[in-house]
Amino acid sequence: MNQEQKAYISLINESSEESIVIKKTGWEEISLSVHTHQKHQIIYTLSGTLHIQINEANYFVPEKHIAWIPSECNHILSSNNRRVSLVIFYLNLPKETGKDPYGEFSVYSTHAVVAENLRFIASKGPFIERLHTPDLYDFAISFFRLLPTMNPHIENLLKTKVIPNDERIRPVLEYLIQHAHENLKIEEVAERFSFSVRNLSRLLHDSGIHFNRYLNQQRITRAIELFADGKKSIQEVAYEVGFNTPNNFNRVFKQLTGMTPKNYGGEITKKSHTNV
DSSP states (O other), rough: HHHHHHHHHHHHSOOTTTTEEEEEEBBBBBEEEEEEOEEEEEEEEEESSSSEEEEEEEEEOOOOOEEEOOOOEEEEESSSSBBBEEEEEEEEEOOOOOOOSSSEEEEOOHHHHHHHHHHHTTOSSSSTTTOOHHHHHHHHHHHHHHHHHOOBBOOTTTTTEEEOOSGGGGHHHHEEEEEEEOOOOOHHHHHHTTTTTHHHHHHHHHHTOHHHHHHHHHHHHHHHHHHHHSSSHHHOOOOHTTTSSHHHHHHHHHHHHHHOOOHHHHHHHHHHTOOO
């Protein structure tokens, strides 16, 4: 983390409790080491995708999605895309009684109404303070409080790295992430790490991991990153991420995301018209 980034984090933490800090990034690389904020952080991915690491879990945020990072949550931001454009909001919210809906990390999809409100609020930055613009501040806070109910929470493709119950399979999972584009077989991986197939399958199962699904999840995550770069066809992406045929790629993509690669690309194109 460079000095400019450290200074901006200090600015956020020192800002008034009744203020919203807004930051727009240009087309730049994203790589922020572990840090935290005293305000909730809401990230809207205009272009490109994000990986957000919290403890040892890595969460994937596709293009045109929203990541909600609670206050006081240590996290790392990175991206595998060449360039990423984000709109980020930092704010405080009143404490809720009972279970706090804002106290958990979440990833949300967006739709036109949400994107339009994000655009409007972002246009009033870099600061919205209750002291100076109380009506605007109250509107923005009310909107963000409603955000979790306005968007479906994304389960598929959310967590791309898991914490295994057994440390012995940690290097196996890292290997699968790095080599997902290859034609990996559980027999070959087991032999590489000195496991029997039965033993490796059992250890993976005990951590809630299915070998082929985990492998396909890494491949589809990478495919979405490549789609965000916008340089390759669906067929080229299919082969690059490790599928032997485009039809197989289409089938697995729909299983994990609920839509075909073509439809997914169409959704991204439609949402690009509501950019902030």
